[in-house]
Amino acid sequence: xxSSNADSRYLSPINEFLVSNDLRISDNPCxxxxxxxxxxxxxxxxxxxxxxxxxxxxxxxxxxxxxxLVENEAGDHAxxxxxxxxxxxxxxxxxxxxxxxxFPASFxxxxxxxxxxxxxxxxxxxxxxxxxDLGKSTLGIGAxxxxxxxxxxxxAMSRLGKGLTANQNSIPRELVxxxxxxxxxxxxxxxxxxxxCDVPEGHQGQSVEGMTHxxxxxxxxNGFHKLGIPWSFNADHQPIGGKFDQREDQLVAxxxxxxxxxxxxxxxxxxxxxxxxxxxxxxxxxxxIPADLVEATRKRVEQAGLSPTVDEFNGLLAYxxxxxxxxxxxxEKYRAIREKNFTTELGREYLRELSIDELPGLTxxxxxxxxxxxxxxxxxxxxxxxxAFGFQKNIPYPDNDQLRLMVEPIWSxxxxxxxxxxxxxxxxxxxxxxxxxxxxxxxNLEIKTSGRYTYEMGVALHRSENxxxxxxxxxxYAFTVELASNGCFAEDxxxxxxxxxxxxxxxxxxxxxxFQSESACxxxxxxxxxxxxxxxxxxxxxxxxxxxEGSSGKESLGDHSAAGYRQRSRFYRISDEGRLLYxxxxxxxxxxxxxxxxxxxxDTCRSALEELSSIGSFEEFLNGISGD
Numbered sequence: 001x002x003s004s005n006a007d008s009r010y011l012s013p014i015n016e017f018l019v020s021n022d023l024r025i026s027d028n029p030c031x032x033x034x035x036x037x038x039x040x041x042x043x044x045x046x047x048x049x050x051x052x053x054x055x056x057x058x059x060x061x062x063x064x065x066x067x068x069l070v071e072n073e074a075g076d077h078a079x080x081x082x083x084x085x086x087x088x089x090x091x092x093x094x095x096x097x098x099x100x101x102x103f104p105a106s107f108x109x110x111x112x113x114x115x116x117x118x119x120x121x122x123x124x125x126x127x128x129x130x131x132x133d134l135g136k137s138t139l140g141i142g143a144x145x146x147x148x149x150x151x152x153x154x155x156a157m158s159r160l161g162k163g164l165t166a167n168q169n170s171i172p173r174e175l176v177x178x179x180x181x182x183x184x185x186x187x188x189x190x191x192x193x194x195x196x197c198d199v200p201e202g203h204q205g206q207s208v209e210g211m212t213h214x215x216x217x218x219x220x221x222n223g224f225h226k227l228g229i230p231w232s233f234n235a236d237h238q239p240i241g242g243k244f245d246q247r248e249d250q251l252v253a254x255x256x257x258x259x260x261x262x263x264x265x266x267x268x269x270x271x272x273x274x275x276x277x278x279x280x281x282x283x284x285x286x287x288x289i290p291a292d293l294v295e296a297t298r299k300r301v302e303q304a305g306l307s308p309t310v311d312e313f314n315g316l317l318a319y320x321x322x323x324x325x326x327x328x329x330x331x332e333k334y335r336a337i338r339e340k341n342f343t344t345e346l347g348r349e350y351l352r353e354l355s356i357d358e359l360p361g362l363t364x365x366x367x368x369x370x371x372x373x374x375x376x377x378x379x380x381x382x383x384x385x386x387x388a389f390g391f392q393k394n395i396p397y398p399d400n401d402q403l404r405l406m407v408e409p410i411w412s413x414x415x416x417x418x419x420x421x422x423x424x425x426x427x428x429x430x431x432x433x434x435x436x437x438x439x440x441x442x443x444n445l446e447i448k449t450s451g452r453y454t455y456e457m458g459v460a461l462h463r464s465e466n467x468x469x470x471x472x473x474x475x476x477y478a479f480t481v482e483l484a485s486n487g488c489f490a491e492d493x494x495x496x497x498x499x500x501x502x503x504x505x506x507x508x509x510x511x512x513x514x515f516q517s518e519s520a521c522x523x524x525x526x527x528x529x530x531x532x533x534x535x536x537x538x539x540x541x542x543x544x545x546x547x548x549e550g551s552s553g554k555e556s557l558g559d560h561s562a563a564g565y566r567q568r569s570r571f572y573r574i575s576d577e578g579r580l581l582y583x584x585x586x587x588x589x590x591x592x593x594x595x596x597x598x599x600x601x602x603d604t605c606r607s608a609l610e611e612l613s614s615i616g617s618f619e620e621f622l623n624g625i626s627g628d
Contacts, residue, residue: 025075033209057223077105126225142450152586176202196495223626241268300373363387386422394428438597456585458532
C-alpha cells in the first residue's frame with residue numbers, strides 16, 4: 001500500500017472546520033466543495049479493512065479502466081479505478097491499495113473525472129450539460145433548504161424520458177458562494193422584509209461547489225447516468241453589476257459546472273438613470289453604443305413586429321446598455337473558465353437566460369425585444385428570457401384570460417427570436433395557469449419552482465409515523481409559530497402587516513381575536529393542529545434549516561457556525577419512510593407540472609403517477625430510477 005499522497009494531503013480550512021466539529025458528509029453533505037473531507041483517514045480505513053460501501057450502479061469505463069464510487073461510514077467518497085496498469089497519477093492524490101487505485105472525491109478530481117468520462121463516452125449523463133432540448137423546454141427544480149429532493153427529481157426524469165433543470169439555486173442568495181468568505185464571517189446579507197431583518201447569504205448552508213458535487217454523485221449512485229437523459233444545472237439569478245462587480249470572479253469560479261446561467265441584470269438596472277430629454281437620450285446612444293450595434297438592434301426589434309419611436313428606442317437603450325455591457329464581461333468569464341477546465345465541447349457548452357423579472361412592474365414587449373436583440377448582436381445567444389408577469393410566489397394567478405393576454409405579446413417577441421419563456425416564481429400556480437403557459441408557448445418554456453419542495457418535506461414529515469420524523473415536524477412547525485406570533489406585533493410595519501396577513505390566511509376571522517395581544521396570538525397558533533397547509537408555516541419554513549439550535553431568534557437565522565450546521569443535520573437523519581414520502585411528493589409535483597404544461601405526453605405522465613403511488617419502500621424507489 002502506498003499512502004504518502006494521503007498522509008501529505010492537508011485538510012483545507014472548510015474541511016478542518018467540518019471535521020473538527022464532527023460535521024460529516026454522512027449527515028451534513030454539500031457544505032465543502034469536496035466529497036472527501038479527510039483523505040488520510042479514508043486511506044487508513046481501507047488499508048485496515050474498514051467498512052467501505054461500494055455503489056455498483058455508479059460503474060463506468062474510460063480508456064484507463066473501470067471505475068466505481070465508494071464511501072466510508074463518515075460519508076467520505078472516493079473514486080476506485082481497476083486497471084491493468086498503475087495509474088495513481090491520473091487524478092490528484094491517488095493511492096494504490098490491494099490492486100486498485102483510489103482517488104479522493106475532491107472538487108479538483110471532479111473536474112478530472114468529467115473530462116476523462118466525456119472524452120470517452122458522450123452518452124453518459126452523470127454531468128450537467130446543455131444537450132437535448134434543455135434550451136427549449138424544461139422544468140427548473142430548485143431547493144431552498146436541503147439536497148434531499150434529488151432522488152425524486154431523478155425518478156421523475158427517468159419516467160418522463162426527458163431531461164430537466166435538475167439542480168437550480170440562486171447564487172449567492174441561497175448558496176454559499178465562497179466557503180473561505182463564510183469561515184471569515186464575510187458573507188453579505190439578504191433583506192427579508194417579511195421577517196424584519198437581514199439574513200446572511202447562503203441561508204441553505206451548502207456551498208455552490210458542494211451542491212454541484214453532490215448532485216452529480218447522486219446520478220452515479222442511483223444509476224441515472226446510464227439512462228442517456230441529459231440534465232442541466234442552473235446557476236440562477238447570477239447578479240450582474242452593482243455591488244457584485246467586486247466578487248464576480250468568485251461567482252464565476254463557483255459556478256464552473258453550471259451548464260445554464262441566469263443573468264440577473266436587476267442589480268445594475270436599479271442603479272441606472274435614464275436621461276430625461278430626448279436630446280440627452282440620443283446623445284447617450286451616440287456616444288456610448290457603437291452605431292452598427294444600434295442599427296442592427298433596431299432592425300431585429302422591427303423584425304419582431306414592434307415599432308417604438310426613436311425616443312422610446314433610445315430610452316430603452318440608455319436604460320439597458322450599462323447592464324448589457326457588464327453581462328458581456330461576465331459571459332466571457334463563464335466561457336473562459338469552462339474552456340480552461342473542461343476538454344470537450346459537450347463539457348463546455350452552456351445555456352443562457354436573461355432575467356428581468358426582479359424589476360418592479362410588468363415587462364413590456366419592447367423591453368424584451370431590445371434586450372434580446374442586444375444579446376444576440378453582442379454574441380450572446382439567449383435560450384430563455386424571464387419577463388415579469390406579476391407572479392407571486394406560491395399563489396395561483398387569479399385570472400387565466402388575463403394571463404393569456406399578458407403572455408401572448410411577450411411570446412410573439414420570443415418566438416421571433418427563437419427564445420423560450422422562463423416563468424419565475426412558478427411554484428404553487430394552478431393547473432389552469434400552467435395549461436395557459438404551455439398552450440401559448442407550445443411548450444417552449446421553463447417553469448421555475450423551488451419553495452414547493454420545502455412544502456413537500458413538511459407534508460412528508462407530517463405524514464410519517466416515525467417518532468423522530470414527527471418530533472422534527474412538530475419542532476419545525478413550532479418555529480414558524482414563534483416567528484408568526486412575534487411578527488404580528490413587530491415594530492416594523494412591513495413585518496407586522498405581512499405576518500398578520502399570513503396568520504389571517506390561516507385562521508380567518510379568528511385573527512381578530514389573535515391580534516388583541518401577542519400572548520393571545522401565540523396561544524391560538526399553538527392550539528392549532530400542525531398542518532403544512534397553514535399559510536404562515538409555508539412562508540417561514542425555509543429558515544429553520546440553518547437556525548442555530550432551532551431558535552426563532554433573528555440572530556440565529558442563517559447561522560453558518562457549527563450550531564447552525566448541527567441543526568441542518570436533523571433533516572439528513574430522517575427515516576426511510578420520511579425519505580420515501582418526500583421523494584414521492586417531489587416526483588409527483590414534477591409530473592403534475594409536466595402534465596399541465598404539455599411538455600410530456602399525457603399518457604406518459606399518468607402512467608408514471610400510477611406507478612409512483614404503488615411504490616412501497618424507499619429502497620424500491622431508488623432501485624427504480626435506473627429501471628431495476
